[in-house]
Amino acid sequence: MDINELVSLPAQTSIVPNALLRDYTTFQLGGACPALIDCPDADALASAAQCLVAEGVEFMVIGQGSNLLVSDKGLDLVVLRYCTEDPAAEFDGLRVRVSGSTLFDDLARLAIEQGVGDLSFCSGIPGTVGGAIAGNAGAFGRQIGDVVESVDLLAPDGSRHEVQGAELGFEYRSSVLKQTGAVVLNAVLKLETCDIETMTAERERIMELRRTKHPNWRASPCAGSVFRNVEPTSAADRRQAAGWFLEEAGAKNFHVGGARLFEKHANIIVADPEATAQDVFALTEKMIAAVRERFGFELEREIKLLGEF
Numbered sequence: 001m002d003i004n005e006l007v008s009l010p011a012q013t014s015i016v017p018n019a020l021l022r023d024y025t026t027f028q029l030g031g032a033c034p035a036l037i038d039c040p041d042a043d044a045l046a047s048a049a050q051c052l053v054a055e056g057v058e059f060m061v062i063g064q065g066s067n068l069l070v071s072d073k074g075l076d077l078v079v080l081r082y083c084t085e086d087p088a089a090e091f092d093g094l095r096v097r098v099s100g101s102t103l104f105d106d107l108a109r110l111a112i113e114q115g116v117g118d119l120s121f122c123s124g125i126p127g128t129v130g131g132a133i134a135g136n137a138g139a140f141g142r143q144i145g146d147v148v149e150s151v152d153l154l155a156p157d158g159s160r161h162e163v164q165g166a167e168l169g170f171e172y173r174s175s176v177l178k179q180t181g182a183v184v185l186n187a188v189l190k191l192e193t194c195d196i197e198t199m200t201a202e203r204e205r206i207m208e209l210r211r212t213k214h215p216n217w218r219a220s221p222c223a224g225s226v227f228r229n230v231e232p233t234s235a236a237d238r239r240q241a242a243g244w245f246l247e248e249a250g251a252k253n254f255h256v257g258g259a260r261l262f263e264k265h266a267n268i269i270v271a272d273p274e275a276t277a278q279d280v281f282a283l284t285e286k287m288i289a290a291v292r293e294r295f296g297f298e299l300e301r302e303i304k305l306l307g308e309f
C-alpha cells in the first residue's frame with residue numbers, strides 16, 4: 001500500500017511509512033506496519049480515520065503503546081497514533097476537558113497544580129488519557145472510570161458521538177470501548193477540590209513507590225502488569241495479586257531468550273536488548289502453565305497481543 005496515495009489525509013498528520021512498532025511501544029518490541037500516522041489533535045485523528053474508512057483501509061489507534069505486545073512479524077494494518085507530550089487540558093471549576101492524547105501522568109500533575117481532583121493515583125502510570133479510559137486504568141484501589149463524566153468518541157465507521165461516562169461500562173481494567181473499538185477523542189472529568197500541598201506530597205510518595213518497586217520502562221522495557229489480578233472466590237474478598245500466584249508457582253526466575261521477570265515483581269516482564277516479542281509471548285505461556293499446574297486455573301493476560309504469535 002502506498003499511503004501517500006491517500007491524498008485526503010489531513011495536512012497536520014505526519015506519516016511514517018513502514019514504521020517499526022518497537023519505536024512506539026514501551027516494550028520496545030514489534031515489527032513494522034505499512035504506515036504509522038501521527039495525529040496531533042482530535043480533528044486530525046478523526047479526519048485521518050474517516051479518510052481510511054472511505055478508502056477501505058484497515059487501521060487501529062494506539063496511544064503510548066504501554067499496554068501492547070506487538071508481534072515481531074509486525075501488523076498488516078495502518079496504525080494511527082494519538083499521543084502527545086503537549087497536554088491539552090482546560091480546567092473549568094471542578095471539571096476538566098482533556099484530550100485523549102494527553103499523557104495520563106501530565107493530567108495528574110496538572111490537576112494537582114490546579115487544586116482539583118484527587119488524581120494523584122494516576123501519577124507515574126504511563127500511557128494516554130484515551131488508553132487509560134479504554135482500559136479503566138488505576139492503582140491503589142482507584143480507577144479513572146470513577147471520574148469520567150462524558151467522552152467524545154470516534155466510532156470505527158468514522159462518526160463522532162458524545163457518550164456519558166455511565167454508559168462506558170467500566171469494570172476492573174475494562175470498559176465497553178475494549179469491545180466496540182471506539183476511540184476517546186476528548187474526555188470531561190468531574191473532580192473534587194483538593195489541597196495542593198497534600199496532593200503534591202501524595203504524588204511524590206507514589207512516584208517514589210513506583211521508582212523503587214517498578215521498572216523504568218525507558219531503561220528496562222516492559223508494559224506493566226502482564227496478567228490481570230485474579231477474581232476473588234467470594235464476593236467479600238478483594239482481587240488477588242497475580243504476582244503472588246506466580247511466585248508461589250515458582251515462576252520468579254523464569255526467562256525465555258531475552259525476556260525475564262522483573263526481580264521485584266513477578267507479574268512484570270522486562271525485555272532485555274536481545275529479546276524478541278516471541279520470547280515475551282513464550283514466557284507468558286510458561287507463566288500461565290506454571291500457575292495452571294500449581295493452582296488449576298488460567299491467568300488472563302492484561303497486555304494486549306497484536307499480530308501473529
Ligand SMILES: Cc1cc2nc3c(=O)[nH]c(=O)nc-3n(C[C@H](O)[C@H](O)[C@H](O)COP(=O)(O)OP(=O)(O)OC[C@H]3O[C@@H](n4cnc5c(N)ncnc54)[C@H](O)[C@@H]3O)c2cc1C
Nearest residue numbers: 063064065066067127128130131132134137138183184224
Ligand atoms: C511501567 C508501567 C507501569 C504501569 N502501571 C500501570 C498501573 O499502575 N495501572 C494501570 O492501569 N496500568 C498500568 N500500566 C499499563 C498502561 O500504562 C495502561 O494500560 C495505559 O492506560 C495504556 O495507555 P496507552 O495510551 O499506552 O495505550 P496503548 O498501549 O497504546 O493501547 C492499549 C489499548 O487501548 C486502546 N487505545 C489507545 N488509545 C485509545 C484512545 N484514545 N481511545 C480508545 N482506545 C484507545 C488501544 O487501541 C489498545 O487496545 C503500566 C505500564 C507500564 C509500562
